[in-house]
Amino acid sequence: MTAMKVGDGIFSVTVPTPFAVGPVNIYIVVKENRMMLVDAGANTDEAWEVLLRALRDLNKRPEDVDVIVLTHHHPDHTGLVDRFPEAIPVCGHPRLEPWLTKDRAFKERYDRYFRDLAVRLGIPSAFLDRMPKLDHYLRYGGRRALTHKLDDGDAVPGFEEWKVCYAPGHAQSHIALLRDDGVLIGGDVLLEHISSNAIVEPPYNDSEPAPHTLLQYRSTLKKCGDWPIRTVLPGHGQAFAFDGRLIAQKLSEQEERRNRIYELIKSGKRTALDISIALFPDAWKKQLDLVLSEVIGHLDWLKSDGLITVNEANGVELYEPAE
Numbered sequence: 001m002t003a004m005k006v007g008d009g010i011f012s013v014t015v016p017t018p019f020a021v022g023p024v025n026i027y028i029v030v031k032e033n034r035m036m037l038v039d040a041g042a043n044t045d046e047a048w049e050v051l052l053r054a055l056r057d058l059n060k061r062p063e064d065v066d067v068i069v070l071t072h073h074h075p076d077h078t079g080l081v082d083r084f085p086e087a088i089p090v091c092g093h094p095r096l097e098p099w100l101t102k103d104r105a106f107k108e109r110y111d112r113y114f115r116d117l118a119v120r121l122g123i124p125s126a127f128l129d130r131m132p133k134l135d136h137y138l139r140y141g142g143r144r145a146l147t148h149k150l151d152d153g154d155a156v157p158g159f160e161e162w163k164v165c166y167a168p169g170h171a172q173s174h175i176a177l178l179r180d181d182g183v184l185i186g187g188d189v190l191l192e193h194i195s196s197n198a199i200v201e202p203p204y205n206d207s208e209p210a211p212h213t214l215l216q217y218r219s220t221l222k223k224c225g226d227w228p229i230r231t232v233l234p235g236h237g238q239a240f241a242f243d244g245r246l247i248a249q250k251l252s253e254q255e256e257r258r259n260r261i262y263e264l265i266k267s268g269k270r271t272a273l274d275i276s277i278a279l280f281p282d283a284w285k286k287q288l289d290l291v292l293s294e295v296i297g298h299l300d301w302l303k304s305d306g307l308i309t310v311n312e313a314n315g316v317e318l319y320e321p322a323e
């Protein structure tokens, strides 16, 4: 069976992705004659074949899906929406919309923001030209407009027992779905064996400051501790029973990294690039975007706690321990 039963009326399908994170899970929720799909893999023929096989296991076809919910905008979660009939509603957080419609002004602001940011972080110009543009990253993502916007406290249309929890940090568009019986379809908010990066994003529009994604993710984690979760159905990896330990562990790993970065700054590492190289001597060249997200998130935290100060020289930010 390609579709694996993971809960009452819930089946999981694990499809391949072209990304370093490895395969991703799609959840099929069946209620009486209705069917909801949560997340939609990356848009590749291989992933589509696996999903079709899983639907066939359940005697269903793509046109039998009543609603698709996307947990967040990352392309490994949205791509296959394009392969479903146009008439099927697609739901997600309002912040997911410009990623799906590929809004031009949004994309331009994104590329400009990261180029300016890279300069401020001390990335050499030879490296800047090699940094992938947003279009490259979105190749495998979906291209549909949302038909329904879901925000904190909403219920999924037709599947009202699933409540929407807004859970920003890993992505600004991130929602999780919690059912009355404590089952959480969590996207990438709670992953057991993979670290869920708080990925840096530009401001959603010109009137907002850039979000402090790690601080956001930490409050989302703390909020999860208050939700009545019993089982997590994650975006990557297997379903797992939930108690507060995972949250405590993630929060304390972040605290350790923050202390490490503080020590590096005290020992004379001045730029985000210097810190990235010291922390991730191998990974920084291959996955500079993820490494920088990790470092920037912790720098935001140190700044907001008043532990470091920022000066600028030739457009590059230099960090120093506060007096």
Ligand SMILES: [Zn+2]
Binding pocket: 072, 074, 170, 171, 188
């Ligand atoms: Zn993600």
